[in-house]
Amino acid sequence: MMEKVKKIKSGDVRTASRLIRHLEDGMAEARATMKHLFPLTGHSHVIGITGSPGAGKSTLIDGLVESFRKKGKTVGVLAVDPTSPFTGGAILGDRIRMQRHAEDPGVFVRSLATRGSLGGLAKAVGDAIHIMDVMGKDIVLVETVGTGQQEVDIINHSHTVIVVLIPGMGDEIQAIKAGILEIADIFVINKSDREGSSKLRRELMAMLDMAPLSSFPAGWRPPILKCDNAFEPDGFVKSLEIMSQTIDDHYQHLIKHDLLGTRVHRKSAVELNEAIKCSVLEPVLAKLVANGELECMIEKLSKKETDPYTLAEEIAKRYLKAK
Amino acid sequence: MSEKKIRIMVAKPGLDGHDRGARVLARCFRDAGFEVIYTGCHQTPEQIASAAIQEDVDVVGLSCLSGAHRYLFPAVAKLLKEQGADDITVVGGGIIPEQDFQLLYDAGLKAIFVPGATLDSIVEWVKTNIKPRD
Known part of the structure; x- marks a missing residue:
């Protein structure tokens, strides 16, 4: 078992991926290994990305990976897709958008199926984050399933939550509902070249204007970023640079105001x-x-x-x- | 509670963009209760091998309709072997002439499915020959 721990510490992908699998399968010995890994965690900045199906989460992650790699950071990605309630099978297709990083040893992408979990994540995600953390990944990006309004488990596992929205999904009533819009540290309006983008922006602004100031931790009001068409690389890359900078800013904000602890506490409780x-x-x-x-x-x-x-x-x- | 699932990757190596068959198969594996990782078209053998290891799959199913299987399929098997992952079963499918079968088996492929193979027979082969690993 110590051999396994050592291998994961050295960043061995095979051992790590196998361990994640054993955790997904609920094997007792995998939990025993986690006992040794748990004390070694705490290095990674964990970023959750959530939003409706087709909002562009995987594509944004692909762009973020590139941007973080340019800064010399190593990256882990955990991408969750739904399990069929009827057959137990799943199509895990998030990887398609990220395959250009497949040969980069600084990037480790692992897909997981929900296997009945309802909160937008898979049960093994928490442990999988720990494993990537012990592997030494500077950044761990967690992609939820395409979410509706209620799947907010991602806040229990991330330091920074990004909610991805696209124009044309509803009126201002949607913006005052409880749930997913409340958990964002950063909003991204994706496909912002489409009609309705500035209307969506106005609605989000109004929603944030009405929020009590106490809901902004140490004064962090979630910024609303936009991201243009991914098929026009120049604008896209620039949007992503801004996004990754804002993510770093948020992390620094958490550290500066001693807020990282509250997020870790929340995860510990879960x-x-x-x-x-x-x-x-x-x-x-x-x-x-x-x-x-x-x-x-x-x-x-x-x-x-x-x-x-x-x-x-x-x-x-x-x-x-x-x- | 513990439940072991078969993880299978469906991949299209090379320049062939005809992915209807691969997608139908991916869907069919899903309906059989497997977890299917689909990586899309235009993949290099290096990308496929690396993804298979990152995803810890039991099987890699390669689809090629362009005639380049003689090069591409063995390349994937070889890369997996070089990275100590030859316990991942490699199978192939597509428009593959019978005289190429031996070359592919020699390269390490465990099964080849050609036009006319039914979806049921492919799923059955996987269920019979692949056990989710310990």
Whole structure:
């Protein structure tokens, strides 16, 4: 196991990718390895990119990778795509936009499927970020699935959240709704050469103008950037330079105002929650499945012989012995 | 809870841009419950090998309809081997004349699918021959 830790520390892609896979598959020994990796983390700047399907997240990441590489930074990318609820299969296609970096040893791109997670990420993402961190990646970019309004798990894992929007997706009511628009540290209006771009910008401005000042951490009001057509390389590259500079500025802001800790705290809470689920809830469920009890309970329940609350209380009484 | 999934990469090496078949296959693998990484057209063997390692796939499925399979398929297999990843199974498909089969098998390919191969038979081959790794 120490051999594995050493290899990951040295940046070995095969070992890292295999470990991510074992975590996705829920293998116990992978968690044991994570125990050794966890204390070594804390180096990377983790950037979350979210937005609706087709907003251009993968293309922007491709551009950001180029921009960070020019500055001599190493980059990890975790790209999440949805798992089919019917077959369990998935098409992981984010990589298509990033393949020009495939041969750059300073870039490691790994695709993950959601496998039933609903928050816009895959369950293994938190650990995969740690692994890339231990590998020494300066920057870790996390791409969520194409999101709607509610998939906000990305804030639990990133230092900087970028919300990508495109013109023509709705009126000003959309902009005052709760959810995804609240989590942005930076807004990007992508495909801004399209009609409706300045209207979208105005709506976002109005939304931010109405937000309480206390919602801007140490005075960081999310800037609204624009990004032009990716097929016109000059403008695109320039937009990306500005974007990567703003990302750096945000990170410096977090450090300067001692805010990095609050983000790490948030992630720690989520990780502990997950780990408890994994160590407490899942073994109990597995036991009930294995001895057939769960099926019996479901049977009883569907015949209305009992109710789910009583059953859950019975199980809790049996397994939570303390007190 | 643990569940092992087959990860498979569908890739099109070289200058051939006919990706309908590759896309249909990708969809079909998805429906079979696999996790499919699709990398698009116009890939060099180096890009494909490197992506396969980064993604830790069990299988790389190469599609080529242009006639360059004699060069491109063995090149991918060789690069994987050089990088210590010859445990990744390489298979190929496309318009491939029978007299080229042996050359490709010798290069390390484990199966070749030509026009007329049904989707079911390809999925079945993967399910029979590939076990998600430990």
